[in-house]
Amino acid sequence: MPNQVNEAIENHYTRPDVGSLILAALARAGKNLDQLxxxxxxxxxxxxxxxxxxxxxxxxxxxxxxxxxxxxxGSGIGGTSRCLAQKFGCRVTGVDLTDEYCRAAAMLSAKVGLQALTDYRQGDAVNLPFEDDTFDVVWTEHVAMNIPDKARLYHEMYRVLKPGGMVAIYDVMAGPSEPVLFPVPWARTPETSFLVEPVELRQLLEDTGFVISDWTDSTEAARTWFASLVEKIQKNGLPPLGFHVLMGSAFQAMAQNQGRNLQEGRIVLGQIVARK
Known part of the structure; x- marks a missing residue:
């Protein structure tokens, strides 16, 4: 069953030669591909x-x-890893289920001169290809929604963290007024969506051994941001460069549903930091 889920998730995110699609979109947006x-x-x-x-x-x-x-x-095309490496000078390893994303991530990091601080491995979040006690920080943004075995996910994060290390989570969770309207950016159907409520996430982390040091509900800020994004798309159409390059023609419907899910309390957002 997990392999079928992984296959469905990979199919959801994979677009053939996504790196070339991104470069073409950058060129259409007027960017110089030799000086990105x-x-x-x-x-x-x-x-x-x-x-x-x-x-x-x-x-x-x-x-x-x-x-x-x-x-x-769940490093995707490497945006977060590049942001952290550029802003803080830290070394970031990305791991993602989608091989196509890992290749695009490495290519884009090289294009912007951040290849020395970033590297990418194809791998499964519930079976991380790293030794115990390796990292100071395990970071994840908008990933757990696609992972059914949450206990295993957080156990693996705990395992690869050094003692005293931190897990940093920014995730979508189930809101008080389910069900979620599909398609959304992380899933076209409920079969690949696995949301937990905030109280369940807290319990999962504590059961794993984490001590939670910061928990911020950022749902309201997300609602405002999304409303403004949808308004921009309605007014000006899709820009040359945006998430639709990754998600294809279904992105407009996904964005509209995401906005409604937020406004109607079907999903909530949380920023959580916990220590091993």
Missing amino acids: TPEDLTPIDAFHIRGRAATLELAQVVELDAEKQVLDV
Whole structure:
């Protein structure tokens, strides 16, 4: 069963040769492909609600610095890893189920000169290909929604963290007024969506052995951000560079449902930091 779920999730995210699609979109947006900066990639890089702002807020809570070894679980095309490496000088390893994303991530990191601080491995979040006690910070944004075995996920994060290390989570959770309307950016149907309520997530983390040090509900900020995004798309259409390059033609319906899910309390957002 888990393999079938993984296959369905990979199919959901994989677009053939996504790296070339991204480069073509950058060229259409007027970017010089020989002189790309991390900022040029921002409209497509931060594939999560509230984008780079949310990433930097979480990084401040974790007190990231250049001494930290970071693992980004569910690293996608590498946007978060590049943001953290650029802003804080830390070394970031990304792991993602989708091989196509790992290749695109490495290519884009090289294009913006961050290949020395970032590297990417194809792998499964519930069976991480790393030794025990390896990382100072395990980071994850908008990933757990696709993982049914949450206990195993957080156990693996705990295992690869050094003693005293931190897990940094920014995730979508089940809201008080389910069910979720599909399709959404993480799933086209309920079969690949596995949301837990905040109280369940807290219990899972504590059962794993984590001590929670920060828990922020960021649902309201997400609602405002999403309303503004949808309004922009309705007014100006899709920009040359945006998440639709990754998700294809279904993205507009996904974005509308995501907005409704937030407004109607079907999903909530949380920023959580916990220590091993």
